[in-house]
Amino acid sequence: MIKVHVKKGDTVEVLSGKDKGKRGKVLKVFPSNGKILVDSVNVVKRHTKPRPPKIPQGGILEKTLPLYASRVMLVCPQCSKKTRIFKKILEAGDRIKICQQCGKEIR
Ligand SMILES: [Zn+2]
Structure with a gap:
């Protein structure tokens, strides 16, 4: 378990990477690896082949990935x-x- 300095529902700002300066709400905390899931931060586009029945069309899917909590700072409400x-x-x-x-x- 890793101590994470933010909790679910906190607003945080990203300090580094392509999302630097972005703010979002913490949706989920993963204490096992020290990562957090932040709303509309660290979104990746995945090109997906048609995979029926779930993804019959294929195409580009957007997915939000967890990032290390050390890469964000808490924003004071x-x-x-x-x-x-x-x-x-x-x-x-x-x-x-x-x-x-x-x-x-x-x-
Ligand atoms: Zn303050």
Whole structure:
């Protein structure tokens, strides 16, 4: 298991590769290999031969592939900047996540 710094539903920005600068929502996290699936990021086109009955026409299919979580940064839902988070422990013992950019709590 690899610790992934983002979770399902987070918005992230891609830091490298052909999708650099793109933002999307995390659809799925794969802790076994540290990869994540991000909405409309790392989309590849596959030329497919007709394969009835599922793909009777063949042609170009678009597929979203998982990418390494280390290639993305979390986007803060409050200030919409790329950010890192730090954890703060409240007096009551609750842990909250704080955005390093705007200092607001991220849920
Ligand atoms: Zn922020």
